[in-house]
Amino acid sequence: MKIKVAAVVLASAVVFAGCGSNNNNADNAKEAAANTTTNTEQSAPKVENWDEITGQYRQYALDQTDKLVAETDKFVQAVKSGDVETAKSLYAPTRMYYERIEPIAEALGDLDPNIDARENDVEEKDWRGFHRIEQALWVNNATAGAEDYASRLLDDTKTLRALIETVDVEPSLLVTGAVELLNEVSSSKVTGEEERYSHTDLYDFAANVEGAKKIYELLKAELNKQDAELEAQIGTSFDNLEQALAAYKSGDGYVSYTDLKEEDTKKLSQLLDALAEPLSQMGTILGA
Numbered sequence: 223m224k225i226k227v228a229a230v231v232l233a234s235a236v237v238f239a240g241c242g243s244n245n246n247n248a249d250n251a252k253e254a255a256a257n258t259t260t261n262t263e264q265s266a267p268k269v270e271n272w273d274e275i276t277g278q279y280r281q282y283a284l285d286q287t288d289k290l291v292a293e294t295d296k297f298v299q300a301v302k303s304g305d306v307e308t309a310k311s312l313y314a315p316t317r318m319y320y321e322r323i324e325p326i327a328e329a330l331g332d333l334d335p336n337i338d339a340r341e342n343d344v345e346e347k348d349w350r351g352f353h354r355i356e357q358a359l360w361v362n363n364a365t366a367g368a369e370d371y372a373s374r375l376l377d378d379t380k381t382l383r384a385l386i387e388t389v390d391v392e393p394s395l396l397v398t399g400a401v402e403l404l405n406e407v408s409s410s411k412v413t414g415e416e417e418r419y420s421h422t423d424l425y426d427f428a429a430n431v432e433g434a435k436k437i438y439e440l441l442k443a444e445l446n447k448q449d450a451e452l453e454a455q456i457g458t459s460f461d462n463l464e465q466a467l468a469a470y471k472s473g474d475g476y477v478s479y480t481d482l483k484e485e486d487t488k489k490l491s492q493l494l495d496a497l498a499e500p501l502s503q504m505g506t507i508l509g510a
Contacts, residue, residue, distance in 0.1 A: 268448060269444045275396070283323045289319045294316055294375060297312040297372070298375065300365075301359075301368055304365050306363060310359050313352070313359065314417070320379075321430050323386075325433075337378050350375070397504045399434075400504065414480075422479070427467065427490075428467055435460050448507045452504075459500065460497060466489060467490075
């Protein structure tokens with residue numbers, strides 16, 4: 223991936239008439255040339271190693287997708303064998319691998335709705351994926367009728383893995399992706415709408431935050447060069463949010479979202495806002 227840098231061109235020549243001297247003309251020409259050089263420098267990319275950074279992110283996405291495929295296979299086998307309790311226990315941890323890399327998945331056509339659509343997000347005939355199976359497990363407390371959806375889910379995760387292998391990750395995907403992950407949390411996770419049957423929203427919440435933090439960590443050194451104060455603010459905001467989430471840990475996972483009180487969700491929302499605002503400035507600062 224190569225960064226495209228727009229050339230700055232002097233749009234018109236300065237024409238001097240009347241009483242201007244040759245020396246004045248020469249001075250003006252030098253000033254115009256200096257301005258052109260300055261503008262060219264300002265338009266140059268602020269990050270010189272974007273290829274390395276985007277390559278590291280693509281590898282992270284591949285690693286997460288490898289784990290997603292492996293864990294989805296276990297989840298699917300539990301569904302097909304009718305083992306409701308095992309399927310329930312695997313559901314939320316498996317989804318975390320997907321939630322961490324959702325921005326790149328959303329850039330790949332219909333894969334995101336096929337894997338992650340909630341009821342009423344798509345037409346009934348097109349609804350499939352994790353949440354279709356979630357409904358069967360928690361509403362019907364059964365896997366009957368979900369076997370075909372489980373098979374298609376595994377196929378879709380394998381297709382996702384294959385496409386990520388070839389995708390060209392642009393810098394803009396990173397900086398906008400980090401913010402989009404937090405928007406996902408704000409719009410559906412912190413409200414309890416995402417996992418409306420299982421109430422495992424905090425798993426998704428944590429995974430979205432982890433995915434956004436990974437992007438920040440990849441950009442941290444370059445961001446610090448450009449704006450150390452902003453970089454420190456983002457780091458502190460991530461720490462504060464993760465510390466708040468840790469209070470809802472239960473074993474290797476998280477408590478049910480129904481255990482949270484209004485003051486809990488309000489605090490989490492405030493911490494999200496405190497992180498989202500400085501994080502949204504990364505793209506401008508880094509020239510992505």
